[in-house]
Amino acid sequence: MHQHEDALRDDTSRAVLLDTFGGPEVLALRDVPRPRAGDGQIRVRVSAAGLNPMDWFMTADAETAARFGLSLPCGFGTDYAGAVDQVGPGVSGYAVGDRVFGAALSRAVADHVVIDADGDIASGIAHHTPDGVDDRTAATLAIAGSTASAALDVLGLGPGDTVLVGGAGGGVGVFAVQLARIAGARVIGTGSPSSAEYLRSLGAEPVAYGEGLADRVRDLGLGTVTAALDLHGTETVHVARELGVPDDRICTIAGQVDGVPAANGADSAPDALENIARLVAAGRLRVPLEATYPVEDIRVAVETQAARHVRGKVVIDLAP
Structure with a gap:
């Protein structure tokens, strides 16, 4: 038996x-x-x-x-x-x-x-x-890492950039914020007021989402926002446009806006996940x-x- x-x-x-x-x-x-x-x-x-x-x-x-x-x-x-x-x-x-x-x-x-x-x-x-x-x-x-990598490839971030990341504390945001910082960019991350310390721990300057977001970003005094990544819907897209970010330096993954490029994990570079795994192993990405x-x-x-x-x-x- x-x-x-x-x-x-x-x-x-x-x-x-x-x-x-x-x-x-x-x-x-x-x-x-x-x-x-x-x-x-x-x-x-x-x-x-x-x-x-x-x-x-x-x-x-x-x-x-x-x-x-x-x-x-x-x-x-x-x-x-x-x-x-x-x-x-x-x-x-x-x-x-x-x-x-x-x-x-x-x-x-x-x-x-x-x-x-x-x-x-x-x-x-x-x-x-x-x-x-x-x-x-x-x-x-796999999914979140490759999606974040594909989106950042669209933006082509470097040390001279300040990027606004909408939904920075979510699954994709965890990777996007840290990869943007590794690329040398300054990151402003949107989230709820209670997530501020968490976003700082990832390397982002936190800002509350919702009505008045553009003014709150300006009040941070971090200079010109040069790129934006919307990980939740389209709010960040419209705020980025209000801040003067050109459409070709804005990217979405969940919403669609005419003239704004979108990205998903299938668009990521062939070695994107191996690179992310190596960064985790080296303690540079958590x-x-x-x-x-x-x-x-x-x-x-x-x-x-x-x-x-x-x-x-x-x-x-x-x-x-």
């Missing part, structure tokens, strides 16, 4: 699945057949999965899900970190036991994910995790964690993340 139960465990795995699109209430942790790595693939034993707004946004309804190529039954979550536990034929550059992190579109919150060794975000992306970066931190890097949850508490974790008041990242633990 015990041997039979052990054999069943060897053939099964846990994954968070949706049988219908909707909010956190439709998420369920299920036992599923353990996937196997095929030709050109690796299987990763996931130890941590980071949450992003896109996770619940793209599974909220069938129409949105279809735009991302998702159908039911559907997995959940995209960022992951763990270790390779199976290598398929034809794969080079990975071995069993290698620590990796990356993205697997809407299927990362699972004990195992199968990744194409030379894939994209849909089929899966894997990068080697540097020594000195723990799995919880590595599990936060990723604050708002909270960690066991996978059994996935609904609570997503509710926390979806409230959009988190400072930093929310991570799901799947460690064996």
Whole structure:
């Protein structure tokens, strides 16, 4: 009997699945057949999965899900970190036991994910995790890090710049603020009044969002704002225009404004995530964690993340 139960465990795995699109209430942790790595693939034993707004946004309804190529039954979550536990034929550059992190579109919150060794975000992306970066931190890097990197590439920041970052305390903002500072720019970050000290800890000069933002930015006395990044909607775009920032030095990731460039993680440079991971390993970039949850508490974790008041990242633990 015990041997039979052990054999069943060897053939099964846990994954968070949706049988219908909707909010956190439709998420369920299920036992599923353990996937196997095929030709050109690796299987990763996931130890941590980071949450992003896109996770619940793209599974909220069938129409949105279809735009991302998702159908039911559907997995959940995209960022992951763990270790390779199976290598398929034809794969080079990975071995069993290698620590990796990356993205697997809407299927990362699972004990195992199968990744194409030379894939994209849909089929899966894997990068080697540097020594000195723990799995919880590595599990936060892929979506937010690549999005921030792509947006900053649009702006081309340097030591002479002062950049206004709207939504600076969120998951992407954590990376955008620090990467802008590493590039030599001065950063003004918008947030709630209660987030001021947190934004300062990231390297930004805090300013409260909302009506009168342009005047509050001027009152800081930091000189001319030369660039702007809107990580939440469009408020920062309109304020930046009011401050005289040209459209080609404004970037959005969530809202769209005619004449203003937008960026997403797919636009990032091929080496963007490796560079970010190296900065983390070197202690030059840190990723604050708002909270960690066991996978059994996935609904609570997503509710926390979806409230959009988190400072930093929310991570799901799947460690064996």
